[in-house]
Amino acid sequence: MSGICGVCAPGSTAIRRCAEAMVGRLTLRDECECEVMVGDGVAFGISRRWPEQQIAGIPGVRIAASTDLVETGELKRLVSRSGLNPDVLSIAESLAWAYKLQGTGFLGLLTGAFALSLWDEEAQRLLLVTDRFGIQPMYWSVEGERLWFASRPSAIAAVRGIDLGIDPAAIVQFLIFSTIPAPLSIYRRVERLRPGHLLVFENGNWREQCYWDMLYKEVRSKSKRYWACELQENMRQAVRRHLSGCAPENIGAYLSGGTDSSSVVALMGECHSPVQTFSIFFEDPRYSEIGFARTTANHFKTRHFEKALTAADAQVAMNQIAEYYDEPFANSSAIGGYHCARLASENGVETLLGGDGGDELFAGNERYATDKQFQLYHSIPSLLRRGILEPVVGMLPANGVFSLPARYMKRARMANPARMFSYSLFLNGEAGEIFQADFLEQAPRDGWLKIAEEHFARQSASQLNRFLYLDLKMTLGDNDIPKVVGTAEMVGVRARFPLLDHRLAEFSGRIPTELKLKGFQKRYIFKKAMQEILPSTVLFKKKHGFGVPLARWFLHDRKLNAFMRDVLCDPRTRQRGIFRPQFLERLINLHQHDHAAFYGEVIWYVIVLELWHRRQTARVHSTVSGD
Numbered sequence: 321m322s323g324i325c326g327v328c329a330p331g332s333t334a335i336r337r338c339a340e341a342m343v344g345r346l347t348l349r350d351e352c353e354c355e356v357m358v359g360d361g362v363a364f365g366i367s368r369r370w371p372e373q374q375i376a377g378i379p380g381v382r383i384a385a386s387t388d389l390v391e392t393g394e395l396k397r398l399v400s401r402s403g404l405n406p407d408v409l410s411i412a413e414s415l416a417w418a419y420k421l422q423g424t425g426f427l428g429l430l431t432g433a434f435a436l437s438l439w440d441e442e443a444q445r446l447l448l449v450t451d452r453f454g455i456q457p458m459y460w461s462v463e464g465e466r467l468w469f470a471s472r473p474s475a476i477a478a479v480r481g482i483d484l485g486i487d488p489a490a491i492v493q494f495l496i497f498s499t500i501p502a503p504l505s506i507y508r509r510v511e512r513l514r515p516g517h518l519l520v521f522e523n524g525n526w527r528e529q530c531y532w533d534m535l536y537k538e539v540r541s542k543s544k545r546y547w548a549c550e551l552q553e554n555m556r557q558a559v560r561r562h563l564s565g566c567a568p569e570n571i572g573a574y575l576s577g578g579t580d581s582s583s584v585v586a587l588m589g590e591c592h593s594p595v596q597t598f599s600i601f602f603e604d605p606r607y608s609e610i611g612f613a614r615t616t617a618n619h620f621k622t623r624h625f626e627k628a629l630t631a632a633d634a635q636v637a638m639n640q641i642a643e644y645y646d647e648p649f650a651n652s653s654a655i656g657g658y659h660c661a662r663l664a665s666e667n668g669v670e671t672l673l674g675g676d677g678g679d680e681l682f683a684g685n686e687r688y689a690t691d692k693q694f695q696l697y698h699s700i701p702s703l704l705r706r707g708i709l710e711p712v713v714g715m716l717p718a719n720g721v722f723s724l725p726a727r728y729m730k731r732a733r734m735a736n737p738a739r740m741f742s743y744s745l746f747l748n749g750e751a752g753e754i755f756q757a758d759f760l761e762q763a764p765r766d767g768w769l770k771i772a773e774e775h776f777a778r779q780s781a782s783q784l785n786r787f788l789y790l791d792l793k794m795t796l797g798d799n800d801i802p803k804v805v806g807t808a809e810m811v812g813v814r815a816r817f818p819l820l821d822h823r824l825a826e827f828s829g830r831i832p833t834e835l836k837l838k839g840f841q842k843r844y845i846f847k848k849a850m851q852e853i854l855p856s857t858v859l860f861k862k863k864h865g866f867g868v869p870l871a872r873w874f875l876h877d878r879k880l881n882a883f884m885r886d887v888l889c890d891p892r893t894r895q896r897g898i899f900r901p902q903f904l905e906r907l908i909n910l911h912q913h914d915h916a917a918f919y920g921e922v923i924w925y926v927i928v929l930e931l932w933h934r935r936q937t938a939r940v941h942s943t944v945s946g947d
Contacts, residue, residue: 322369323471324384328446330361339363342475362439376412382439383416390432390561445522452532454515454797461510465524473505474646484509488763495746498650501771501798506647515797536781536829548848558821559587572596572669577612580675589620598664599626600656607869619855631877650928652868657807665811677819680791681828682846683836697732737776754903782833871920893930
């Protein structure tokens with residue numbers, strides 16, 4: 321990953337060497353533009369892949385910025401009002417002047433992705449900032465009066481070394497969510513700055529502040545037609561903003577065949593024609609939406625590219641992904657994301673627009689409707705539930721078809737968000753049968769859902785909007801965004817997310833809940849907004865997702881099956897101090913004989929974690945030897 325890094329250590333004389341070491345860890349193989357700027361007590365470094373990644377200094381302020389801003393009109397107007405000409409300033413210089421003129425209030429003028437570090441020389445104050453949705457990440461670590469920061473945690477580890485320690489609590493989070501949620505990182509003494517937050521460091525003290533958050537203030541005085549028309553127009557404007565600065569021949573769109581990506585393609589076509597679209601698919605129809613992608617491509621007459629993926633393609637992507645991500649990351653759809661972005665890059669595309677965000681803003685995930693079924697249980701009068709239903713259900717068999725009422729009732733009685741994640745093997749199983757005792761002591765069971773619970777409790781909105789908020793932070797910010805951004809950057813492509821335009825997101829927060837999920841109809845108002853634009857076969861299709869048949873490949877592909885067994889049976893895996901060997905044996909057996917797709921995904925999580933440990937060991941040896 322390209323990006324920014326640095327160290328703030330007033331009085332230190334070794335900060336240049338520290339910044340240079342961090343830049344070296346940021347740099348990808350084909351990047352050569354690196355720069356370090358040193359001031360009084362602070363050093364900034366940058367590994368530049370895009371022109372908007374810059375270091376600059378103006379009187380009193382130094383800045384390192386990694387940005388992909390899609391609208392800079394307000395920023396330029398602020399700078400020009402001070403008598404400066406924004407057209408002759410770099411984007412980093414404009415941001416530094418904006419801070420000098422308006423303090424941190426200038427952050428409200430920015431649209432798009434950004435990570436910033438600003439050094440206020442007069443106040444001797446360092447500020448670290450990441451954008452509203454965490455598209456551009458920022459990690460940080462503090463010890464005494466010294467603070468390190470970087471776009472990826474390995475840059476901090478490069479200078480702090482093995483003293484950081486690996487966090488068992490982060491490992492459990494990874495196994496539950498397939499990624500490590502902010503503010504945690506894989507290292508004990510490194511945190512990831514949460515989306516929409518800034519960190520202030522001065523006089524050896526730090527404080528974190530939220531400058532933007534998603535709000536849900538439903539407006540019920542408007543008609544359904546109003547919301548549909550306004551939503552369509554807000555989406556249209558968001559897509560147009562995210563096309564800014566891109567030539568038609570250099571921009572394209574992911575096209576999965578789903579409603580979100582199809583909507584982005586449709587609205588892009590109003591500005592650029594033909595739109596370039598890119599799809600990947602699998603021969604197994606259970607994992608493929610290529611028919612819907614082709615329907616959209618034909619309907620809007622796009623210049624369409626597609627690629628069928630095999631198990632061999634998956635192996636190629638696995639190796640690249642394992643090398644790229646600094647932390648364990650097991651979202652298996654990254655395999656498809658990598659090949660889709662690679663296909664675009666091979667055809668001259670530099671920027672790809674994705675449809676990520678639509679599910680989380682407009683209630684498109686199946687689990688929202690599923691949970692509503694469990695909520696119905698609590699609409700039954702308490703006397704009837706406790707006096708009749710529960711005693712009767714308690715007499716039914718524990719297994720077989722007659723156990724369904726009991727299983728339903730058990731989940732219905734769970735509090736959210738625990739119910740939402742109750743299908744996880746690690747949350748559902750007996751922890752003592754999965755993990756080693758020493759590991760569990762360092763990551764006690766009662767803290768496993770703490771981050772999710774904090775997100776869920778932060779909103780006083782409706783149950784649905786609390787789900788949407790939780791998914792906005794974790795499903796998107798911690799998982800899907802790093803997947804798309806990372807796999808795109810691996811092949812030299814930038815990813816943009818028009819449905820995560822903050823103005824569109826704020827608009828969605830005002831839409832009444834019952835228009836997002838009407839009865840059990842998901843994304844109801846979204847479909848009303850797009851019904852005159854999208855083909856009905858795409859708009860009303862059953863949600864399929866962007867899954868990968870990884871579990872089946874582990875079972876039936878000879879090379880991947882051997883790879884799986886080699887990792888799970890290797891003494892290094894079994895002596896890592898995390899899993900009980902009996903659990904790994906049981907996992908292999910369950911994958912062969914019971915729900916292969918479910919247990920295959922769990923196996924993938926274990927494999928990713930083990931491969932990360934091996935790379936980590938190699939990095940430590942490299943650092944110690946000075947290589």
